[in-house]
Amino acid sequence: MNFRAINVIYRKEMARFFRTIIESLISPVISTSLYFVVFGAAIGSKIEQVNGVTYGAFIVPGLIMLTVITQSVSNASFAINFPKFTGTIYELLTAPVSYMEIVIGYVGAAATKSILIGLVILATAFAFVDLPIAHPVAMLALLALTSASFSLFGFIIGIWAKDFQQLQLIPLLVLTPLIFLGGSFYSVDMLPGVWRTIALFNPVVYLMSVFRWSFFDTADVPIAVSLLAIAAFTGLCLAAVWWIFRTGWRIRQ
Amino acid sequence: MPSIVSIRNLTKTYSTGFQALKSVNLEIEEGEILALLGPNGAGKTTMISAICGIVQPTSGQILVGGHDVVRDFRATRSQIGLVPQEISLEPFEKVFNTVTFSRGLFGKSPDPEYVEKILRQLSLWDKKDNNIQSLSGGMKRRVLIAKALAHQPRVLFLDEPTAGVDVELRKDMWSVVSDLKAQGVTIILTTHYIEEAEAIADRVGVINKGEILLVQNKAELMAQMGRKQLHVDLAEPITAIPEALASYALELGSDGRSLIYTYDTKRERTGITNFLGDLRSAGLQMTDLATRQSSLEDIFVGMVREKP
Numbered sequence: 001m002n003f004r005a006i007n008v009i010y011r012k013e014m015a016r017f018f019r020t021i022i023e024s025l026i027s028p029v030i031s032t033s034l035y036f037v038v039f040g041a042a043i044g045s046k047i048e049q050v051n052g053v054t055y056g057a058f059i060v061p062g063l064i065m066l067t068v069i070t071q072s073v074s075n076a077s078f079a080i081n082f083p084k085f086t087g088t089i090y091e092l093l094t095a096p097v098s099y100m101e102i103v104i105g106y107v108g109a110a111a112t113k114s115i116l117i118g119l120v121i122l123a124t125a126f127a128f129v130d131l132p133i134a135h136p137v138a139m140l141a142l143l144a145l146t147s148a149s150f151s152l153f154g155f156i157i158g159i160w161a162k163d164f165q166q167l168q169l170i171p172l173l174v175l176t177p178l179i180f181l182g183g184s185f186y187s188v189d190m191l192p193g194v195w196r197t198i199a200l201f202n203p204v205v206y207l208m209s210v211f212r213w214s215f216f217d218t219a220d221v222p223i224a225v226s227l228l229a230i231a232a233f234t235g236l237c238l239a240a241v242w243w244i245f246r247t248g249w250r251i252r253q
Numbered sequence: 254m255p256s257i258v259s260i261r262n263l264t265k266t267y268s269t270g271f272q273a274l275k276s277v278n279l280e281i282e283e284g285e286i287l288a289l290l291g292p293n294g295a296g297k298t299t300m301i302s303a304i305c306g307i308v309q310p311t312s313g314q315i316l317v318g319g320h321d322v323v324r325d326f327r328a329t330r331s332q333i334g335l336v337p338q339e340i341s342l343e344p345f346e347k348v349f350n351t352v353t354f355s356r357g358l359f360g361k362s363p364d365p366e367y368v369e370k371i372l373r374q375l376s377l378w379d380k381k382d383n384n385i386q387s388l389s390g391g392m393k394r395r396v397l398i399a400k401a402l403a404h405q406p407r408v409l410f411l412d413e414p415t416a417g418v419d420v421e422l423r424k425d426m427w428s429v430v431s432d433l434k435a436q437g438v439t440i441i442l443t444t445h446y447i448e449e450a451e452a453i454a455d456r457v458g459v460i461n462k463g464e465i466l467l468v469q470n471k472a473e474l475m476a477q478m479g480r481k482q483l484h485v486d487l488a489e490p491i492t493a494i495p496e497a498l499a500s501y502a503l504e505l506g507s508d509g510r511s512l513i514y515t516y517d518t519k520r521e522r523t524g525i526t527n528f529l530g531d532l533r534s535a536g537l538q539m540t541d542l543a544t545r546q547s548s549l550e551d552i553f554v555g556m557v558r559e560k561p
Contacts, residue, residue, distance in 0.1 A: 015350075
């Protein structure tokens with residue numbers, strides 16, 4: 001293992017984050033606050049409790065997931081796409097580093113950023129609502145797992161994308177609908193029959209359900225099913241990354 | 254001398270079907286400076302990319318320091334430094350940081366003193382805290398060299414290092430190259446500036462259309478080809494070389510208005526005086542005289558043209 005290489009990649013990526021710390025943290029904080037004002041205060045006051053939780057508190061896990069997923073994908077995809085764009089990827093390809101080391105460095109840094117952002121949003125939420133956290137350790141573990149698996153997903157998009165437009169395509173066309181329809185702001189139990197069945201094909205539903213469970217101790221789908229779904233998604237991403245590097249797809253000619 | 258880089262039957266066909274390298278064989282000796290000459294698209298960059306790990310060979314084998322570049326990539330890549338043809342740098346990084354990053358990427362422990370030494374050698378020390386985007390093109394190229402040297406490679410590849418570079422930087426680069434050679438570093442540079450190969454290389458390889466046409470010691474090549482020619486312009490065109498001048502192995506210019514006399518500058522007598530005397534005796538009147546030294550460029554152009 002070339003630990004020094006992992007270390008320098010990770011630190012370089014984190015340095016990029018801290019160079020723009022204000023922009024990196026302030027925008028999620030502002031958008032979260034806006035969601036609280038709009039959904040929590042304005043609309044939320046008209047909605048009765050969901051599963052025994054006030055609507056303002058109910059949307060917090062969804063908001064965290066929404067931001068963590070989008071940030072993970074955009075950070076990780078940009079981190080590997082930018083060197084492809086500038087040509088500096090030549091250095092990674094000519095260095096004595098294995099694919100796994102490259103992935104650990106980039107995905108590790110992107111996931112760390114997402115976890116930090118998730119925690120900042122959580123702290124912001126406390127300023128607006130009373131928030132119980134039923135299973136804090138599970139909550140943190142899920143936060144870390146989600147950050148890691150979607151950073152991995154973002155890494156794949158970053159390698160696939162040939163330009164900056166393509167980089168935006170998947171998050172915009174696939175991810176945002178999946179997240180919004182995945183129960184960020186509602187319980188899938190609230191959906192009418194057939195839509196609930198359709199919703200169960202959305203992987204984000206499982207993530208959202210188990211994450212909300214870590215706060216309120218109630219879940220839309222069984223915890224075990226959720227964990228299995230997350231494991232399957234992570235496994236799929238790992239397999240894709242393994243295939244990409246084995247074949248050199250869009251990296252090595 | 255042992256080979257540090259050994260290329261055997263290397264073939265590369267890109268996914269587009271373009272065959273960039275056709276069964277190339279090349280032995281690069283430890284400590285030498287090898288210049289690879291060839292026109293654009295000859296396969297120079299593909300060959301370097303295959304050795305360094307950017308391009309996957311279609312078939313054949315490459316050994317660096319006795320290790321296979323695919324199977325044993327850690328052992329080979331840690332010995333290699335590459336200065337790419339394109340200026341590829343992250344615009345928002347600082348000079349010192351990016352060179353330190355390169356060193357770490359190659360698994361070497363941080364050594365700020367060594368990084369300082371390279372930056373000073375490349376006249377980059379006073380720019381060490383500058384953002385790369387604020388540097389001029391020449392300075393950026395120096396940064397690329399510093400990055401390639403950051404892990405103290407045994408073999409350094411310079412892909413068109415002086416393309417679009419001013420005279421001062423070119424001279425600096427040549428002096429860095431000769432310092433590295435003195436330290437025992439093997440240097441392979443690609444160029445289409447023949448003067449560059451003439452100035453610094455020990456051996457010259459000519460590559461065209463994916464094939465190596467020749468690899469030869471530069472001095473031998475120059476000696477072999479280091480002839481001079483005397484061009485004599487005639488007042489009146491002639492159709493054949495006069496009998497009296499037959500012993501000089503002259504060439505007649507295509508329009509019959511010039512004679513070309515080829516001689517060896519290293520001989521004790523060049524025969525010019527006799528030739529000019531006999532020229533006058535033959536009744537030929539000349540209007541102008543010019544001499545030309547054949548250079549690597551002539552050799553190169555000749556070789557590349559011969560193979561259509």
